[in-house]
Amino acid sequence: MIRASIFCLAAALAPPATAQSIAFAQAPEQSSGVGTGPDIETAIRAARAECVAGGAYAEDCLITAACDNAGWSLDVFAQHREGLHWHELFCGFSDEAVARAVGETVCNPAHRPYLIECAVVQIWDRDGNPQMEW
Numbered sequence: 001m002i003r004a005s006i007f008c009l010a011a012a013l014a015p016p017a018t019a020q021s022i023a024f025a026q027a028p029e030q031s032s033g034v035g036t037g038p039d040i041e042t043a044i045r046a047a048r049a050e051c052v053a054g055g056a057y058a059e060d061c062l063i064t065a066a067c068d069n070a071g072w073s074l075d076v077f078a079q080h081r082e083g084l085h086w087h088e089l090f091c092g093f094s095d096e097a098v099a100r101a102v103g104e105t106v107c108n109p110a111h112r113p114y115l116i117e118c119a120v121v122q123i124w125d126r127d128g129n130p131q132m133e134w
Contacts, residue, residue: 022070022128023047024089025063027056032087036128040068067091072099073124076106079117087121096131099123 023043025033031054035046044063051061064087067073073091088106093099100120105111107118123131 020070020127021066021068022073022091022124023063023066024075024091025051025061026087027051027054027060027062030054030060031056033061034124034128036070040066043070065089065091070124070126070128072096072126073128074099074103074120075122076103077117077119077121078107078112078115081114081116085117091124096123096125 020036020038021040021043023035023040023046025035025044025047031051033047033050033052033054035043035048035050037043037046044066047063047066048058048061052058070091072093072095073089074093076088076090077085078088079085090099090102090106093102100123103120103123107115107120109115109118112118121132125131
C-alpha cells in the first residue's frame with residue numbers, strides 16, 4: 001500500500017511527458033537569447049546560439065536561468081534608483097496566472113522600494129512561445 005501511494009505521489013508531481021526545457025542567456029549590454037528543447041542541454045545551446053546571433057561572443061552569453069520543465073516563464077525588467085538595470089528571469093510555473101502573479105509580486109514597490117521601474121516585459125507559454133508583442 002505504501003509503495004502504491006509513493007508511486008501515485010511521484011506520478012502526480014512528475015512533469016508531463018511532453019515537457020519542454022527552456023533556458024535564457026544574457027550578454028550584458030550586448031545581446032540575449034531564449035532557447036527551448038526536449039532537454040536542458042539543448043535549450044541552453046539554443047539560448048546561447050540566439051545570444052551569439054544577436055552580436056555577442058559565446059563566452060559573454062551567460063545562462064541566467066533554465067528549467068528542465070519550462071512551464072510558463074517570465075522576464076522582469078528592473079531598474080534601481082541609482083540607474084543600474086537588469087532582467088530577472090523565472091520559469092517553471094504551472095500556468096499564466098501564476099507567472100503574472102509572480103511578476104506582480106516581484107515588482108511590488110513595498111517589497112523593493114529602491115526600484116524606480118519594474119515590469120513584466122515578456123511571458124512565454126509551455127512551448128516557449130512569447131505572449132507579449134513589442
